[in-house]
Amino acid sequence: MPLDRILRNLIAWQRADGPPVPVRELGVAEARERYLANATGQPRRRGGPRDAVTAVDRTVDAADGATFRCRVYAPGTDEGRLVTYLHGGGWALGDVDSHDQVCRIVAASLGAVVVSADYRRAPEFPYPTPLLDAVTAARWARCAFPGREHVLAGDSAGASLAIGVALDAREAGDPGFAAQLLLYPPVDPRLLFAAAGDHAEGYLLSVDDMAYHYDLYVPDLERRFDPAIDLLSADLRHLPPTVVATAEFDPLRDEGAELADKLAVAGVPVRHVPGPGLVHGYFLMQDIVPAAAARSRVVLQELHTVLRTTRPPAAGSYAETVGVE
Numbered sequence: 001m002p003l004d005r006i007l008r009n010l011i012a013w014q015r016a017d018g019p020p021v022p023v024r025e026l027g028v029a030e031a032r033e034r035y036l037a038n039a040t041g042q043p044r045r046r047g048g049p050r051d052a053v054t055a056v057d058r059t060v061d062a063a064d065g066a067t068f069r070c071r072v073y074a075p076g077t078d079e080g081r082l083v084t085y086l087h088g089g090g091w092a093l094g095d096v097d098s099h100d101q102v103c104r105i106v107a108a109s110l111g112a113v114v115v116s117a118d119y120r121r122a123p124e125f126p127y128p129t130p131l132l133d134a135v136t137a138a139r140w141a142r143c144a145f146p147g148r149e150h151v152l153a154g155d156s157a158g159a160s161l162a163i164g165v166a167l168d169a170r171e172a173g174d175p176g177f178a179a180q181l182l183l184y185p186p187v188d189p190r191l192l193f194a195a196a197g198d199h200a201e202g203y204l205l206s207v208d209d210m211a212y213h214y215d216l217y218v219p220d221l222e223r224r225f226d227p228a229i230d231l232l233s234a235d236l237r238h239l240p241p242t243v244v245a246t247a248e249f250d251p252l253r254d255e256g257a258e259l260a261d262k263l264a265v266a267g268v269p270v271r272h273v274p275g276p277g278l279v280h281g282y283f284l285m286q287d288i289v290p291a292a293a294a295r296s297r298v299v300l301q302e303l304h305t306v307l308r309t310t311r312p313p314a315a316g317s318y319a320e321t322v323g324v325e
Contacts, residue, residue: 001276004291024212039098042288049108052076060140069118071096079111082148084138088156090213092122109300115141122216134161149178159185164228177240187231189224193255203249205280236266241306245299247275271302
């Protein structure tokens with residue numbers, strides 16, 4: 001499918017005066033400002049269920065004695081669900097403010113309390129600190145809101161963290177999560193799939209951007225073989241039922257599809273939702289790109305379906321691909 005017309009025009013506008021400055025040349029502080037401005041500077045659609053969502057910030061004690069913030073969203077209509085949401089931004093850029101509208105949409109769409117974790121970021125806090133904070137946030141959410149169907153969710157780097165949290169819970173014997181929502185996850189630190197793909201650059205995220213973010217997050221090259229980083233090589237058995245969303249014009253598309261297949265082979269119920277005509281980060285573009293909003297609704301509906309009816313596939317089967325138009 002061709003690149004969505006609005007996204008094509010957006011990319012052309014951004015490149016009108018030449019290619020955008022790569023993230024590694026901006027520096028972390030300026031890259032954070034640009035990421036936040038892009039995420040929060042969009043015109044917002046009003047009048048929907050998310051307007052009934054309320055939010056309050058809470059302080060959570062980290063495992064090392066420090067603290068970090070979580071933003072707790074309460075839906076207008078409560079279906080008894082709980083989502084621990086881990087934001088994207090290459091483990092270095094995003095925060096709870098950049099993903100505020102996304103979390104409001106998730107809360108309203110699922111009728112869920114959403115706990116958005118403002119985990120400490122690289123490079124000031126490289127791996128494993130962001131993952132440890134994500135684990136802490138999920139445990140805090142479960143204790144603060146007991147008895148709810150608990151979903152792990154995240155976009156991009158946050159999706160990688162979500163899988164890490166699920167792996168940690170499995171190893172610790174913690175109560176299981178009801179489901180995972182993984183939006184265009186980075187799971188191949190070697191970037192072999194991304195480099196070999198059709199959309200390595202020119203679509204808002206490049207392979208070089210991802211390489212830089214891995215350098216910030218996991219500067220120790222040996223640690224990139226850890227299961228929580230090299231997720232395509234990890235033991236994925238006994239993880240929660242999963243929805244994996246990918247975008248057609250995304251360097252991470254093929255590794256996301258590969259993850260879905262590996263989860264299915266491991267016996268995990270999984271639904272793969274492609275994003276025709278879309279780019280990495282489309283969940284943050286719902287107010288300006290109608291196709292992104294429509295595909296996001298499909299993704300959340302798939303998660304809703306997984307929560308209501310999950311039938312594990314036989315080990316060795318392939319992930320079911322859904323929602324292709």
